[in-house]
Amino acid sequence: MTAAGSGNGFGTTAWWGFSPALDLQAMYMDTSVEHLHMSEDGTPELNILLVGSADGRHILKTMCQAHRRPRRKINFKERDLLEAIFRFWKNPDPQSFQIEHLWDLRLRQYLGARYDARRGVCDWDLTMKLHEHGAKAINSREFFRWRNTGLAFELREAPYDVPNKTLASGRLLRHKGEPMPARGYWGDIATGPFVTFGIETEETSLLKTVNGLPSKSAQDISLYNVTAMFYELSYRSCYNPPTASEEKDGSPRGNEEDPATLDAVSSSPATEDIRVHFLPLDCLPRLHLKSKYQRLFNLVFFSCSMVHLLKPDLRLVSAPKAILLVELTNYLPDLRKEQVSEFSSRVTNLGSEAGFVPVEVPGKEVFSFFRLGDPPEMAEPGL
Numbered sequence: 001m002t003a004a005g006s007g008n009g010f011g012t013t014a015w016w017g018f019s020p021a022l023d024l025q026a027m028y029m030d031t032s033v034e035h036l037h038m039s040e041d042g043t044p045e046l047n048i049l050l051v052g053s054a055d056g057r058h059i060l061k062t063m064c065q066a067h068r069r070p071r072r073k074i075n076f077k078e079r080d081l082l083e084a085i086f087r088f089w090k091n092p093d094p095q096s097f098q099i100e101h102l103w104d105l106r107l108r109q110y111l112g113a114r115y116d117a118r119r120g121v122c123d124w125d126l127t128m129k130l131h132e133h134g135a136k137a138i139n140s141r142e143f144f145r146w147r148n149t150g151l152a153f154e155l156r157e158a159p160y161d162v163p164n165k166t167l168a169s170g171r172l173l174r175h176k177g178e179p180m181p182a183r184g185y186w187g188d189i190a191t192g193p194f195v196t197f198g199i200e201t202e203e204t205s206l207l208k209t210v211n212g213l214p215s216k217s218a219q220d221i222s223l224y225n226v227t228a229m230f231y232e233l234s235y236r237s238c239y240n241p242p243t244a245s246e247e248k249d250g251s252p253r254g255n256e257e258d259p260a261t262l263d264a265v266s267s268s269p270a271t272e273d274i275r276v277h278f279l280p281l282d283c284l285p286r287l288h289l290k291s292k293y294q295r296l297f298n299l300v301f302f303s304c305s306m307v308h309l310l311k312p313d314l315r316l317v318s319a320p321k322a323i324l325l326v327e328l329t330n331y332l333p334d335l336r337k338e339q340v341s342e343f344s345s346r347v348t349n350l351g352s353e354a355g356f357v358p359v360e361v362p363g364k365e366v367f368s369f370f371r372l373g374d375p376p377e378m379a380e381p382g383l
Helices: 055-063 079-090 099-133 140-149 218-236 244-249 259-266 304-309 312-316 337-353
Strands: 044-046 047-049 073-076 170-173 180-185 299-300 317-328 356-360 367-372
Touching: 047 055, 055 218, 099 140, 244 312, 299 304, 304 317, 304 337, 312 317, 317 337, 337 356
Parallel strands: 044 073, 047 299, 299 317
Antiparallel strands: 170 180, 317 367, 356 367
């Protein structure tokens, strides 16, 4: 055991992303529909490829805010295994998933000799890593609670003593030289789920500061953002938070006041134009070999853990003027400043080698943006 610990807080199982959720239609930068495929009914189709976006946050936000954009069609287990998972979830035995013990084991391995000073390590990572990159809404109380116990959000006054078994995953571990199946928690224990919905919001009142400190926590912002997204998904209009008097008397607001609007919304589901296709995890290196994927995708997203798959072949499945978004490592506390900078430079090089040109997008420094350049001109014979 080293003084620094293992430095594996990222984990091997991704349960959430390390950047804020995006409305992917907005990230298409209002590019002209001339580069979009047309469906049979003449509706433009925006084809998006997500590589490593395991938690679906971008899909959710894109679906919820689809009503804000011109109409487009947005396109992308074994039974015995699923039954075994469901049986495990239903098992009432508290010993079946001892998350307190598993969490502590991960924490001790991660921190090493720093375990007894974990409060100081937590404060350092929060203020010198996450806050420095703009995640100032995450406060020390909620961040240390997460780091120490695995409990990120407390939305009600009640004991949180039931383990979340949906966060359990299986691995083969070696015991006395033999592979043994084991179930545990091998996700992130360093950053936490606050970044996804808890550091950015359209409701600017939640971002106000008092004496230089945020007035609202990442939990408050997350709750508002998720509520607003599901409101938009249901009513196809932007969410307006209730005033104090409306909360008191239960007065309706927004589309809830108009039964005709409600009828129109219910007869036209917000998800009718969106399809999600799940592709095999190892399909990307061979995707360009299938004709149906060639020059198809208008927008491609890579998580920071999957950039090793960003190869020149990506150009072959990208539509003209396609947008490439790559998640950076700003919110990974394990990395030093120079490592974060080196990763950003590596992403720029990989994007350029694949034929994409960097694009500046103010306010989105946690991502690298690119647009597919024009294909290289062929030299004339004899030159």
